[in-house]
Amino acid sequence: MxxxxxxxxxxxxxxxxDIQCQTYDTTQYYGKMNYVFANVNKTLVxxxxxxxxxxxxxxxxxxxxxIVNDSNFTALDEWRxxxxxxxxxxxxxxxxMLYLDTLNRLLNQxxxxxxxxxxxxxxxxxxxxxxxxxxxxxxxxxxxxxYDVSGRSQSPYINNEMFAIAPIRQAGQIGANQLxxxxxxxxxxxxxxxxxxxxxxxxxxxxxxxxLNAAFTVNYDTAGFxxxxxxxxxxxxxxxxxxxxxxVYGNDQSLALNNRHAETFAGTGPPYRHEAFIYGRRGPYIxxx
Numbered sequence: 001m002x003x004x005x006x007x008x009x010x011x012x013x014x015x016x017x018d019i020q021c022q023t024y025d026t027t028q029y030y031g032k033m034n035y036v037f038a039n040v041n042k043t044l045v046x047x048x049x050x051x052x053x054x055x056x057x058x059x060x061x062x063x064x065x066x067i068v069n070d071s072n073f074t075a076l077d078e079w080r081x082x083x084x085x086x087x088x089x090x091x092x093x094x095x096x097m098l099y100l101d102t103l104n105r106l107l108n109q110x111x112x113x114x115x116x117x118x119x120x121x122x123x124x125x126x127x128x129x130x131x132x133x134x135x136x137x138x139x140x141x142x143x144x145x146x147y148d149v150s151g152r153s154q155s156p157y158i159n160n161e162m163f164a165i166a167p168i169r170q171a172g173q174i175g176a177n178q179l180x181x182x183x184x185x186x187x188x189x190x191x192x193x194x195x196x197x198x199x200x201x202x203x204x205x206x207x208x209x210x211x212l213n214a215a216f217t218v219n220y221d222t223a224g225f226x227x228x229x230x231x232x233x234x235x236x237x238x239x240x241x242x243x244x245x246x247x248v249y250g251n252d253q254s255l256a257l258n259n260r261h262a263e264t265f266a267g268t269g270p271p272y273r274h275e276a277f278i279y280g281r282r283g284p285y286i287x288x289x
Contacts, residue, residue: 029055037091039147040139045157047189048094049126055088057081065123065163065240068229072164074244076107079120079166083187086124086162095189110185111168116178116215121165121232123188123240127157161190165230165242172220172248180215192234201246203227223250 025031062071110118138156
């Protein structure tokens, strides 16, 4: 992620004077960022999410929902890192995102093989500072801190979107499989309402239309990995795209093994190593190894 001049400010903030350190612990990430943004009117970040304030665990530019490509494939591992990226951006109280432990408990409810394969989605607006903010005199830097310019010609904040969908459990079996998109597993702040969803569950280009909260059946004839392509259509005619994979197994033993791996992603099994990437509002949680 390009933080432009903000990275320089953070580095300088690290060696700030003793007086500054008494107010901001600049040896910590959020101490540095709070020092940099201390004099900025944060209410102008209307989404409550400022990319320059947080940490990118993945390249957010790849996850806009405009297209699908090799750079935005999303399993639950990537989904968690995207949520954590947004979570780390909370610069004021407008975002209202779920605490990470609350989110994990919710995902845990649907992670076992006793449930249909449940999909969880993200559709958020967030903001970032225009890279020309200082050059265009929309803000200025003094004593290693940013300040708003009174009467500036325009806002320094750029609006961005993030969109992603992933299955909580990434395992299926030969024969009939139940899949579902649950409304309580779709998180966002856009205010947009889903009209319907189209899913290509085998990566063949053949889509079927499904509704939220209604389980549907997909039959897989052979074992293997299947690309799953998803289109979400909103009532304002916005269309967003996502893709993931399902692993289809041909016997109970291999399915059970994969279910244990899939439940790890959902937080119901042994801790998965990528949980080291899940950060809290005040800094990184201690990873469970």
